[in-house]
Amino acid sequence: MPDQWDEAVLATLFTQSGVGLVVLDPQLRLVRANAHFEGVATKEYIGRRFTDAFRLDDPEGSEELLKQVLAGRGPVRDHLVSGRLRTIPGDRQFQVSAYRLDAPGGDPDDPGGDPDAPGGDGPGAPGQGHHGADAPALGLVTTVVDVTDRERARARETALTAVRDTVGGSLDTAATCRALIDALVPGFADLAAVEVVDDVLRGVDPPVGPLPPDTPLRRAASGRCDTPGDKPQAQPDPDPDLDLAPDPDPREDRPRPAAVTRRLPLRTPFALTAADLRPRLVPLTPDTPWLDADAHAAHAVAESGAHSLIVVPLSLRGAVLGLVSLYRCGAAEPFDEDDVTLAVAAATRAALAIDNARRFEREHVIASTVQRRLLPQAAREQAAVETAHVLLPGRDSGCWYDTIALAGARTALVVGRVEGEGLQTAIVMGQLRTVIQALADLDLEPEEVLARLKDTADRLAEERDSLPPADALQREPLSAGCLYGVYDPFARTCTVARAGHPAPIVVGPDGRAVPFDVPEGPGLFSDDSALFAPAVVTLDVGSLLAFCTADLLTGDRAAERIAETLSRPGRTLRQAGDDVVYALPADTRAGGAALLLARTGTVSDHKVATWDLSQERRAPATARALVRDRLQEWGLDEDTVEASQLIVSELVTNAVRYGTPPLRLRVLLDSTLTCEVHDGSPASPHLRHARTVDEGGRGLFIVSRLASHWGARHGPDGKVLWTEQELPSGESEGTTTAPPPPA
Secondary structure, three states, X not given: OHHHHHHHHHHHHHHHOOOEEEEEOOOOEEEXXXXXXXXXXXXXHOOOEHHHHOOOOOHHHHHHHHHHHHOOOOOEEEEEEEEOOOOOOOOEEEEEEEEEEOOOOOOOOOOOOOOOOOOOOOOOOOOOOXXXXXXXXXXXXXXXXXXXXXXXXXXXXXXXXXXXXXXXXXXXXXXXXXXXXXXXXXXXXXXXXXXXXXXHHXXXXXXXXXXXXXXXXXXXXEEEOOOOOOOOOOOOOOOHHHOOOOOOOOOOOOOOOOOOEEEOOOOOHHHHHHHHOOOEEEEOOOOOHHHHHOHHHHHHHHHHOEEEEEEEEEEEOOEEEEEEEEEEEOOOOOOOHHHHHHHHHHHHHXXXXXXXXXXXXXXXXXXXXXXXXXXXXXXXXXOOEEEXXXXXXXXXXXXXXXXXXXXXXXXXXXXXXXXXXXXXXXXXXHHHHHHHHHHHHOOOOHHXXXXXXXXXXXXXXXXXXXXXXXXXXXXXXXXXXXXXXXXXXXXXXXXEEEEOOOOOEEEOOOOOEOOOOOOEEOOOOOOOOOOOOOEEEEOOOOOEEEXXXXXXXXXXXXXXXXXXXXXXXXXOHHHHHHHHHHOOOXXXXXXXXXXXXXXXXXXXHXXXXXXXXXXXXXXXXXXXXXXXXHHHHOOOOHHHHHHHHHHHHHHHHHHHHHOOOOEEEEEEEOOEEEEEEEEOOOOOOOOXXXXXXXOOOOHHHHHHHHOOEEEEEEEOOEEEEEEEEEOOOOOOOOOEEOOOOOO
């Protein structure tokens, strides 16, 4: 009865089992197989080795695994191997389980005989009917399940998951396309390329389909696996238009190949897909007719051994962003309709990410344009100081710099930064820069300039807070910093105050760093109400001042590195600024930065005159005579001389009547003529509009009519009343004594 049960079970398994059953002898040759795999069970396969019958891709590895089962090291369960069947074209995936077959009464854990030992001819051989613990294994029973469809579905799901996880995490078009390639190659395709409409890469609105035939497309990313199918990788063609080798990772320090731009040839799957926005599944053979119309594609297909192509449009709301081309090469299974469905889903996600990147790029272009228009448009020559700037482009659009000419040959140096990016950041930057210029014209001290600038910033923050809650701008915080300094060539001092911004770096003419500790004040949009405190440093002629934003001070010893760079002799100021950029660490983020350099000078003695006057009634007459002699010596015209005499007379008279000693007069010839009168009183005069019968009150009114600009500035030792007069063309001369030339 037991024998009948055994025979019935075996008969059922070998005739009705839903999986392949294969019995192997100790030499791993087929002894018996069921009919699950048509062809393997035929007589011609009996006696063949298991790896030959299923044409496994790794026969040595598979046989080694089966030998371990024969040696009693336990069964193998659900081992995945690749092979091919005679009756089914293409690669197949098999899930193999193997169990040792012992003689009745044998110990399955006994390693038994060596299948490779001499005379090991398998069960049934004469003299080999051993039983018990010492009996060799009779062979193996293996189950073979074709899991090709399951593994393909799993591979598609893995590729789609990779697309969902990695595509869309960047607002950079090139990075988005690179992520799409990395997600699809090599798990889904052997070769892939993403082409984007050239205008889209610059932020322009994409064309609404169909795509015009002459529209240029630029290859944003491409990649290929090392060994597609069982075919070695083809070498890339030296022609860059045919180079479909993987683009280098932008994070790696390697040269990036020039992107390829092309126009789609007519009557090709690429042009048809761009026209009707429908994917194409295209078999490729050497005699495919459309390849004659696309020589580049024909050559690439021949070099790579591609035999299957999917072309999918990158489209969004009817607009065409580009194309995705996917290839399978060598012995890889051709694409099917399920693969097309996955490619469409991947391209849809990529198109959304590319469009987001395009919108961001467009806003960045607009913000960068606004930023450039709000910054100084031409180099400004300043009295007694030479300046140069470096503005690094980047996503941040809030960096600014400025040099402002002040009365008395002084120069205001400004660097600031509004945190953030985009158009609104550039607008805030422009507002702050405009306020700085207006405050500088009032001749305020640096700490007072920043205090009033912070008041303006607070009002801007209040205006943003009052926006409707639905406005996205209302939820964006404001943050900004500013560094403001004034260089006085007569005192050879630089007075600096800062608001949430790094302190300046100072290098003397001997190349040594000059200590300059500037107290840090609160940021412009912070809630901190602390006062701004200035710092003053006395500088030798030829000293270098570096005002820079925080992005240039990244890494260890950043300030020391910049000081060392600036201390190198024999370079112009422009070259020194470039060298600072060259010395930046490689990991410095490309967020944008500003650097303002200033080399200090002095005023030529023959273009400035200073007199100390007595506090008496004859002082105005003395001042008029001194000014006339000096202006005539400088060769100025008579109208300018007479106007200057009247201006000086009124200013000195005011100082004699209402001021206190000491009384000092200075005239300075630059692009304009400046007259300054200093006295020890802090009280400022006010412009009055005298009535017809009034005997006084017209002094400053006369001054305001004769001078193009006038004002007053205060210091610890009194005040200075100053005026500026425009000079006729050809009469102005520079007053700056150039800093010592580079050694």
